[in-house]
Amino acid sequence: MSALKSMLAASVAASVLIASQASAQDGEAAPITVIHAGTLLAAPGEEPASTERSIVIQNGVITGVETGYIEPVGAEIVDLSDMYVLPGLIDSHVHISGELSATSRLDRMTLDDADAALDGARNARTTLRAGFTTVRDCGGPMSIFALRDAIRDGDVPGPRILASGPAITPTGGHGDINGYRHEIIDLFSGGNACNGADDCRRAVREAVRAGADFIKITATGGVLSNTNAGVGQQFFDDELEAIVETARMLGREVTAHAHGREGVEAALRAGVASIEHGTYLNEMTVDLFNEHEAYLVPTVLAGVTVAEMAEAGMLPPAVRDKALEVGPQMIDMLGIARRGGVRIAFGTDSGVSRHGQNARELELMLESGFSAEEAIAAATIVAAEHINLEEEIGRIAPGFSADIIAVSGDPYANISEMRDVDFVMARGEVALDPQRD
Ligand SMILES: [Zn+2]
Incomplete structure (x- = not known):
């Protein structure tokens, strides 16, 4: 693991710790999912696309968006590193x-x-x-x-x-x-x-x-x-x-x-x-x-x-x-x-x-x-x-619902890509997975 990656893993581990403390009364920490996003269109119309990002998800909510591909211990990794990832x-x-x-x-x-x-x-x-x-x-x-x-x-x-x-x-x-x-x-x-x-x-x-x-x-x-x-x-x-x-x-x-x-x-x-x-x-x-x-x-x-x-x-x-x-x-x-x-x-x-x-x-x-x-x-x-849910949905950012989709080609270059969505996650649950479906 590179120094940068291990540093990022440590920072994620810290936020994971906080989250697990928050749910400690249930006995065990909620599982963590990390999406590796090849190209991330986190806020369409507001922010330019970025590449090689990790989206950290717990309890159906995005808890972090990190630079590079991180793999926190125990996290489930969803590999969308060859895809364009957008908000649902x-x-x-x-x-x-x-x-x-x-x-x-x-x-x-x-x-x-x-x-x-x-x-x-x-x-x-x-x-x-x-x-x-x-x-x-x-x-x-x-x-x-x-x-x-x-x-x-x-x-x-x-x-x-x-x-x-x-x-x-x-x-x-x-x-x-x-x-x-x-x-x-x-x-x-x-x-x-x-x-x-x-x-x-x-x-x-x-x-x-x-x-x-x-x-x-x-x-x-x-x-x-x-x-x-x-x-x-x-x-x-x-x-x-x-x-x-x-x-x-x-x-x-x-x-x-x-x-x-x-x-x-x-x-x-x-x-x-x-x-x-x-x-x-x-x-x-x-x-x-x-x-x-x-x-x-x-x-x-x-x-x-x-x-x-x-x-x-x-x-x-x-x-x-x-x-x-x-x-x-x-x-x-x-x-x-x-x-x-x-x-x-x-x-x-x-x-x-x-x-x-x-x-x-x-x-x-x-x-x-x-x-x-x-x-x-x-x-x-x-x-x-x-619909007055701008604090909860519509972008990929910490605190937002983990409503995340992915397509195989650049939708900004070819809008028709959106008619063939390859991956769907809604409130942290995978609903369509190219590996599974
Ligand atoms: Zn109608």
Whole structure:
């Protein structure tokens, strides 16, 4: 062992000692894992890449990042010395409990919440192994809370989930059930539909009572609701204000699904923390984003996916027309937002597209003018800030969760490397290992 290496080993041994003292009441020290990272992209967009680094991990947390390859006594070594190592990716907009298909309109008639939980567990594993160690579930069945908690407790493999539960919607709006005969609508329309400011306060309170980490609303019409009502504003201004104010009282932020420009702007003026999609925003809307320090979650992949489905004849007529119009618009929208300096957090709307293909959004971001480094920053550091976890995830540094991925080629030179992630660790547990899988 070189003098430098043994010195580093000694310094790690000292920090290991402190950690083992901290867990001494359990009888034995928690095991240590050390990742040898060939090229480390520790803080995309903020720090240049470094080479030959050792990432020290204990109890699911990064305890050190050291120069050179160290091998503390008793530590498990993960050799990624020929790889590019990055923080785990964050997708700010998924629907993990289901996946759109030509027959998925039938799912509501045939599948119950237990099916959704188990489908969600399968999709969560797929998403994790694609390199996404944290997701925000932006509207889904009540079973999402059980899945979130089971993953948190280590019972089921998957990304850390922040969940809204069912999106809050006006009656007949994008988040309500629609396009079925009225008896079926009566059967399934739930408390997430609200009308008038008072009723919307109730809906927010019920969402928080059910376990929502944040509040998702449908401020405008949407592409996939089977109703010929466009993609314009659907909540009134006083309803939007009541929702944001009630959420704030309960310590929750609101994110708004919104396509039409007036609906995007009404939601921003009401004080939502972020806009999902933002399809028809313009330069004036960009100013409102910046004034309110709101984030945009662009989900271009959803636009591309629904346009592809429409062209393949997979969608009912009321949906098809909206899909063909909205889809192609989204790449231009993202370019306008980026040039205007809007804070942009990576998000895909996966579940519309297939789970596990989330990283395709990065390629679409480059088509909108992003550099590869900017796009990866949007999926790590910026996304962590957006969901208020910037002290815990989004970078590889001491004190951060051991959410770590690796790819075989340089993703800053070729963004498509991110579609083939070779190694995944989530909260210190290896979920995908090139030696094992
Ligand atoms: Zn969505």
